[in-house]
Amino acid sequence: MAHRIAAIAGDGIGTEVMPEGLRVLEAAAKRFGIELEVEHFDFASCDYYLEHGQMLPDDWFDTLSSFDAIFFGAVGWPEKVPDHISLWGSLLQFRRAFDQYINLRPCRLMPGIKSPLADRQPGDIDFYVVRENTEGEYSSVGGKMFEGTEREVVIQDTVMTRVGIDRVLKYAFELASKRPRHSLTSATKSNGISITMPYWDERVKAMAKHYPDITVDQFHIDILTANFVLHPDWFDVVVASNLFGDILSDLGPACTGTIGVAPSANINPEGKYPSLFEPVHGSAPDIAGKGIANPIGQIWCGAMMLEHLGHEEASKAIVNAIEHVLAAGPEQAPLTPDLKGQGTTQTLGKAIAEALES
Ligand code: NAD
Ligand code: IPM
Numbered sequence: 001m002a003h004r005i006a007a008i009a010g011d012g013i014g015t016e017v018m019p020e021g022l023r024v025l026e027a028a029a030k031r032f033g034i035e036l037e038v039e040h041f042d043f044a045s046c047d048y049y050l051e052h053g054q055m056l057p058d059d060w061f062d063t064l065s066s067f068d069a070i071f072f073g074a075v076g077w078p079e080k081v082p083d084h085i086s087l088w089g090s091l092l093q094f095r096r097a098f099d100q101y102i103n104l105r106p107c108r109l110m111p112g113i114k115s116p117l118a119d120r121q122p123g124d125i126d127f128y129v130v131r132e133n134t135e136g137e138y139s140s141v142g143g144k145m146f147e148g149t150e151r152e153v154v155i156q157d158t159v160m161t162r163v164g165i166d167r168v169l170k171y172a173f174e175l176a177s178k179r180p181r182h183s184l185t186s187a188t189k190s191n192g193i194s195i196t197m198p199y200w201d202e203r204v205k206a207m208a209k210h211y212p213d214i215t216v217d218q219f220h221i222d223i224l225t226a227n228f229v230l231h232p233d234w235f236d237v238v239v240a241s242n243l244f245g246d247i248l249s250d251l252g253p254a255c256t257g258t259i260g261v262a263p264s265a266n267i268n269p270e271g272k273y274p275s276l277f278e279p280v281h282g283s284a285p286d287i288a289g290k291g292i293a294n295p296i297g298q299i300w301c302g303a304m305m306l307e308h309l310g311h312e313e314a315s316k317a318i319v320n321a322i323e324h325v326l327a328a329g330p331e332q333a334p335l336t337p338d339l340k341g342q343g344t345t346q347t348l349g350k351a352i353a354e355a356l357e358s
């Protein structure tokens with residue numbers, strides 16, 4: 001039976017990398033005899049907002065619920081629509097309404113890419129950030145008081161629930177138990193944030209009792225960011241709250257050369273709702289329209305989506321094709337400028353699709 005995929009390109013380079021993601025997905029589908037039925041949507045973009053006064057149509061939940069997965073580009077164009085409106089009106093709604101409580105973000109130094117960290121080789125950086133994706137610092141609970149006066153006050157609460165923490169920890173521990181090193185790192189800030197973060201640590205300790213084979217470390221987020229740069233080889237599975245996970249999942253990929261290669265999977269593990277696959281990066285207004293955005297983040301998302309849909313071999317073939325093209329280096333392969341090459345979004349997308357076909 002065909003898998004029904006909702007494709008939402010969004011804004012800026014989202015519209016440029018999406019066709020390359022689909023090109024490679026289609027090449028993989030053809031090679032492995034997978035049937036994909038892709039439907040395109042123009043909502044969840046700032047142009048849609050300017051035309052309709054909202055980011056999504058009223059029936060978006062029912063429309064998207066009927067798909068097996070959502071393939072997403074990037075959203076946001078602050079000059080047209082303030083970010084908190086465009087993001088809370090789209091991506092952040094999807095994550096919550098579809099209970100995509102896991103945001104899985106692999107971070108791997110690929111062959112052929114030079115890390116900005118001295119002397120780091122492929123193999124030295126190879127970990128997953130598991131980000132809590134529906135609560136925490138993103139809880140949108142709070143308000144403004146005494147507005148317009150000198151005594152204006154703004155408050156935004158962090159909401160952490162036992163169920164919310166335990167389910168993301170369980171996922172991270174399960175992932176760690178499938179990885180060769182069996183190691184898990186938890187990011188908190190329990191010395192400064194005195195209620196929610198110690199609670200998270202307490203839940204980590206409780207969960208660790210069920211996984212005696214996993215080595216567990218806990219770092220405060222400040223020194224953890226330093227260790228990402230100094231000792232990226234220490235990490236295997238890093239689990240973090242919504243905000244800390246967001247920050248770590250830009251820092252990690254930057255250590256692997258460019259955030260342009262980083263994918264993410266917003267997963268509803270129970271499969272009650274569709275999961276959403278999107279690159280870690282945003283709409284990049286500074287390079288949008290130039291055709292030079294790196295499409296690998298989007299393409300790798302296609303691999304994660306196929307794995308989620310049960311096609312592990314096809315998923316691996318996409319990652320192999322990415323690695324094959326990257327390994328050729330900027331002299332031989334049409335790598336984009338963030339990879340020190342002179343290729344374009346399209347030529348790099350085509351090269352990866354061809355590597356997959358051959
Ligand atoms: P960004 O990720 O869009 O860009 C940061 C920097 O990285 C820019 O210099 C950009 O050129 C570069 N970059 C990003 N992706 C690249 C790629 N594929 N190839 C080469 N270079 C790339 O982050 P930002 O500037 O903070 O945000 C821009 C807009 O995107 C904002 O509206 C923001 O809210 C939104 N955003 C959306 C998402 C998402 O949809 N998931 C994620 C992050 C930011
Ligand atoms: C990401 C993005 C989003 C986030 C923004 C655009 C709301 O940075 O997916 O990492 O913070 O989750």
Ligand code: MN
Pocket residue numbers: 246247250280
């Ligand atoms: Mn982010």
